[in-house]
Amino acid sequence: MVTQKPEVDATIIVPSYRGVDRLPQLLDSLADQQDGTPSFEVIVVVDGADDGSVALLENETRLDLRSIVFPENRGRVAALNAGFEAARGDVLIRCDDDLVPGPDYVSAHVNAHRGSSGGVIGLYLNEYSTTPYAEVYGRDADERFRRDAYSAAPSVVWRYWAGNCSITREVWESVGPYDPEYRLYGWEDVDYGYRIIAAGFEVRLAPELETPHRVAAVTTAIRARRAFHSGAARRLFERKHPQAGLPSAVPGWSLWNALVRGLSRVPLNPARLAGVVDALLRFLPRGVGRKLVALSVESSALGGYRSPHTAKENF
Incomplete structure (x- = not known):
């Protein structure tokens, strides 16, 4: 040929x-x-x-x-x-x-x-x-x-x-x-x-x-919304490719991860919650603002992973 x-x-x-x-x-x-x-x-x-x-x-x-x-x-x-x-x-x-x-x-x-x-x-x-x-x-x-x-x-x-x-x-x-x-x-x-x-x-x-x-x-709101959808899509990937060897999406135990785990269970639109963070960033010390953004993004990703069926509702 x-x-x-x-x-x-x-x-x-x-x-x-x-x-x-x-x-x-x-x-x-x-x-x-x-x-x-x-x-x-x-x-x-x-x-x-x-x-x-x-x-x-x-x-x-x-x-x-x-x-x-x-x-x-x-x-x-x-x-x-x-x-x-x-x-x-x-x-x-x-x-x-x-x-x-x-x-x-x-x-x-x-x-x-x-x-x-x-x-x-x-x-x-x-x-x-x-x-x-x-x-x-x-x-x-x-x-x-x-x-x-x-x-x-x-x-x-x-x-x-x-x-x-x-x-x-x-x-x-x-x-x-x-x-x-x-x-x-x-x-x-x-x-x-x-x-x-x-x-x-x-x-x-x-x-x-x-x-x-x-x-x-x-903005934090845009990033959190994308993290939520990405978390939901990760669940689909894991179902299709269980042999891929990804690290666990659920973080281990620490004070920070306890906050992430807890906030991921709050039944709110991730973009709406992160929008509050955006409004506060101008007034907060840089280090505090960074922690709040990280908490919003990480908890949104875990929330999407835990509740992939809600992703379309929050799109």
């Missing part, structure tokens, strides 16, 4: 929901790739609720660009699968619409797959606007996250699969689409990273692929 040569070296798949304000900077960055960049196409999947994104994409002439437009919101997993299935490239790059790729972005992703087949992750370089949440918690948490990621054992790197990553076509054809059971926020990416290694391929972090990211979680 003769394998047909891909029509382009790489395809960039961009899932986008209400992205008209984010897409211009992304498209500008992709149009400004350095000389000698491997050939690439861009597929933007507009996930319903057209806010002007369709016209913006139709007027883009600098890129080899196609758009797929859903008539209604179907979720990020459906958008990703539609983009990957339409791709013509050999290297398939997942790129969220709030990333700001550098001029070597495509080259670096393609080069990361030279001589090997598997998955490659570039971490986000989160760019925060100046908010109380960012000042007391967000920036420090982001630095800790990246430090922990780069010190992680190779066997667990798959847990960092997210919105700046790439696979070869061989991996896509072997692993298949993202799992449509993940409907709310979180863990569809982790699920895919795990399935890559379960299929016998390597997943690795590439520091050269770190990419600026215009972070969306700019």
Whole structure:
């Protein structure tokens, strides 16, 4: 059997929901790739609720660009699968619409797959606007996250699969689409990273692929709501992959963890409770504010994990 040569070296798949304000900077960055960049196409999947994104994409002439437009919101997993299935490239790059790729972005992703087949992750370089949440918690948490990621054992790197990553076509054809059971926020990416290694391929972090990211979680309320949904999605992941060896989602016993456990049982919308924290941050000492944000986020994640059936009600 003769394998047909891909029509382009790489395809960039961009899932986008209400992205008209984010897409211009992304498209500008992709149009400004350095000389000698491997050939690439861009597929933007507009996930319903057209806010002007369709016209913006139709007027883009600098890129080899196609758009797929859903008539209604179907979720990020459906958008990703539609983009990957339409791709013509050999290297398939997942790129969220709030990333700001550098001029070597495509080259670096393609080069990361030279001589090997598997998955490659570039971490986000989160760019925060100046908010109380960012000042007391967000920036420090982001630095800790990246430090922990780069010190992680190779066997667990798959847990960092997210919105700046790439696979070869061989991996896509072997692993298949993202799992449509993940409907709310979180863990569809982790699920895919795990399935890559379960299929016998390597997943690795590439520091050269770190990419600026215009972070969306700019308040405690937003971060807590996402943590709640992520906790619920983790329960789904554990049901699907009990052999994955995740550490326990329920924290051990300590005074701090007792507070987390107790607050996770409070039957309140996590975003509403965290909104109170946001209102207080301007008036509290930095250390106290940091503790309150951490308590809100950690208890929300545990609450979602314990009560996954309530996730849609709190979306």
